[in-house]
Structure formats: structure tokens, C-alpha cells
Amino acid sequence: xxxxxxxxxxxxxxxxxxxxxxxxxxxxxxxxxxxxxxxxxxxxxxxxxxxxxxxxxxxxxxxxxxxxxxxxxxxxxxxxxxxxxxxxxxxxxxxxxxxxxxxxxxxxxxxxxxxxxxxxxxxxxxxxxxxxxxxxxxxxxxxxxxxxxxxxxxxxxxxxxxxxxxxxxxxxxxxxxxxxxxxxxxxxxxxxxxxxxxxxxxxxxxxxxxxxxxxxxxxxxxxxxxxxxxxxxxxxxxxxxxxxxxxxxxxxxxxxxxxxxxxxxxxxxxxxxxxxxxxxxxxxxxxxxxxxxxxxxxxxxxxxxxxxxxxxxxxxxxxxxxxxxxxxxxxxxxxxxxxxxxxx
Numbered sequence: 001x002x003x004x005x006x007x008x009x010x011x012x013x014x015x016x017x018x019x020x021x022x023x024x025x026x027x028x029x030x031x032x033x034x035x036x037x038x039x040x041x042x043x044x045x046x047x048x049x050x051x052x053x054x055x056x057x058x059x060x061x062x063x064x065x066x067x068x069x070x071x072x073x074x075x076x077x078x079x080x081x082x083x084x085x086x087x088x089x090x091x092x093x094x095x096x097x098x099x100x101x102x103x104x105x106x107x108x109x110x111x112x113x114x115x116x117x118x119x120x121x122x123x124x125x126x127x128x129x130x131x132x133x134x135x136x137x138x139x140x141x142x143x144x145x146x147x148x149x150x151x152x153x154x155x156x157x158x159x160x161x162x163x164x165x166x167x168x169x170x171x172x173x174x175x176x177x178x179x180x181x182x183x184x185x186x187x188x189x190x191x192x193x194x195x196x197x198x199x200x201x202x203x204x205x206x207x208x209x210x211x212x213x214x215x216x217x218x219x220x221x222x223x224x225x226x227x228x229x230x231x232x233x234x235x236x237x238x239x240x241x242x243x244x245x246x247x248x249x250x251x252x253x254x255x256x257x258x259x260x261x262x263x264x265x266x267x268x269x270x271x272x273x274x275x276x277x278x279x280x281x282x283x284x285x286x287x288x289x290x291x292x293x294x295x296x297x298x299x300x301x302x303x304x305x306x307x308x309x310x311x312x313x314x315x316x317x318x319x320x321x322x323x324x325x326x327x328x329x330x331x332x333x334x335x336x337x338x339x340x341x342x343x344x
Contacts, residue, residue: 016286031043034314035318038059066201067307069208070201071303073201074304076262077095079302084258087258088163096171097167100259114185138267145171146258150252199270215261272324278332278335
């Protein structure tokens with residue numbers, strides 16, 4: 001027994017250490033590489049408080065804020081997906097399946113299509129749009145969609161599977177509404193709408209990162225407090241209540257937390273698909289029987305995958321960068337299929 005323990009630990013922590021090393025490499029590459037060709041020495045000079053004004057502007061005002069925003073959004077999507085899969089006991093649950101992303105999409109679409117007339121009735125230019133409101137608008141829409149699903153679920157006494165189906169149905173209606181608005185009234189603003197819908201970190205600033213920070217802090221701080229409840233919500237309501245859990249209350253709190261994380265991320269960067277779906281499965285695969293590692297791995301993998309996807313989109317697309325939502329879709333499908341084949 002004692003002789004096998006170090007071997008077992010090496011198998012456990014080897015992938016974790018490899019993941020941490022890859023995260024550091026990707027983070028460094030994301031800072032040093034981009035469309036603008038800046039010599040590594042100039043990048044290092046900027047990071048130490050020196051460097052030219054042009055290099056400082058590119059690194060400090062463009063690359064770093066989009067990296068930080070991507071890391072925070074990746075954590076949000078991944079943790080929200082893990083929580084939704086846990087409480088619904090559905091391995092395919094994620095913010096887009098549950099209708100949260102579609103709620104944010106509809107409100108952002110309504111805002112972009114009609115807010116210009118509210119903001120300045122005499123102008124039809126995109127420059128007049130208060131685009132800084134987009135993250136908050138998207139968050140409110142995602143939270144409203146989550147609230148609607150919650151209200152229907154408990155009013156109709158739906159089980160976890162039916163809650164998922166309810167989310168799919170509501171999401172389909174909300175998505176159809178958004179597409180209808182784009183087709184009918186969005187022709188003058190189709191470029192910015194499509195960019196947001198594809199999920200993108202393009203032109204994300206420190207404002208977007210600071211918008212996400214309170215949600216990140218509150219969400220991660222709540223997880224240790226809710227750990228026991230989250231563990232028990234993996235079982236059906238009867239089994240959970242037998243352990244003294246107030247099932248409906250705790251289910252509601254965890255659902256609210258997942259909605260807040262997902263909706264804020266969608267509001268800031270758009271609906272980046274497959275992150276919330278694939279990352280929890282990948283974390284469980286790496287953690288094996290060590291369930292305590294699933295959440296830390298989910299957080300790390302969410303940040304890593306979004307940072308890597310954004311870097312690939314920038315390098316492959318060059319000036320016409322590929323939105324990260326496209327990258328995650330291209331790589332997410334085969335990864336998910338491979339993982340599901342290994343899951344009994």
C-alpha cells in the first residue's frame with residue numbers, strides 16, 4: 001500500500017503539473033505574440049515599466065486587458081457549466097443549453113437594434129451607441145432567462161431532465177426572436193451584432209475586465225460555502241433531503257450563482273460555446289476519482305482554453321482575426337466526442 005502511494009500521486013499530479021506549465025506558456029505567448037509584431041525585448045521592457053509609447057499602448061491597453069477578460073470569462077463559463085451539469089444531473093447542460101446565453105443574446109440584439117434611437121433620435125450611426133452598456137444589458141438578459149426557467153421549473157414541479165428541456169425550449173424561442181430582429185431591423189448594424197454573437201475578445205478593454213471582477217470574486221467565494229450543497233445536489237431530491245439539505249433553497253442558490261457567472265460572461269464577450277460544456281468533462285477526466293480536484297481543474301481549464309483559443313484566433317486570422325467562439329466550436333466538438341467515448 002505504501003509503495004504504491006507515490007506512484008498513484010505521480011499519476012494524479014503529473015497531468016496537473018503539465019496543465020499548469022502549459023497555462024504559463026500560453027499566457028506568456030499571448031502577451032508576446034499578436035498581430036502587431038513587437039520584439040520580445042520591447043515587450044519585456046514594457047512589462048518592467050519601460051518601453052516605447054507604442055509598445056506600451058499595444059501591450060497594456062490591448063493585449064493585457066483582452067487576456068484578463070478572457071481568463072475571467074473562461075472561468076465563468078466553465079464553472080457555470082459544471083454547476084448546471086451537477087444540479088440538473090445532465091452531462092450536456094451548459095449556459096447555451098439552459099437558455100441563459102440566448103437570453104443575453106436577445107437583450108443585446110434589442111439594445112443594438114433599437115437603443116440608437118433611444119440614445120440619440122437624430123442619429124443612425126454606430127458611434128452614438130452607448131456600447132459600454134452591453135455587458136450589463138447582456139447580464140440582465142441572461143439572468144432574466146435563468147429566472148424564467150427557474151419559475152417554470154418549480155411552478156410546474158419539473159425534475160432535472162425536464163428543467164433542461166424547458167431551458168432548451170425557452171432558449172430556442174429567445175434565439176429565434178434575436179434572429180428575427182437581426183433579419184428585420186439589424187441590417188445597418190449586422191457587423192457588430194455578428195461579431196458579438198460569434199463570441200469575441202476583440203477590442204475588449206479594462207472596462208470589460210473590471211465588469212467581470214465582482215462576479216468572479218463573488219462566485220468563487222461562494223463555492224466553498226456551497227460545496228456540501230453542490231455535492232448533495234448531484235443526487236435526486238429525496239436522497240438530498242435525507243441528508244438534511246433544503247433542496248429547493250439550495251438548488252435555487254446554485255442556479256442563481258451559475259446564471260450570474262454565465263450571464264456576465266456572455267454580456268462581456270458574447271456566447272462562447274462549448275467552454276461550459278467541454279471543460280467540466282475534461283476536468284472530471286483528469287481528476288479521475290479525486291472529486292475534490294474537479295472544481296480547481298475546471299477553473300484552470302476554463303481560463304486556459306479561452307486564452308489559448310483567443311491566441312490561436314489572433315495568430316491564424318492575423319489582421320482579420322478569427323473569433324474565439326469559432327475556435328472553440330471547431331475544437332470543442334471532437335474533444336467532447338473523445339471524452340464521452342471514455343466516460344462509461
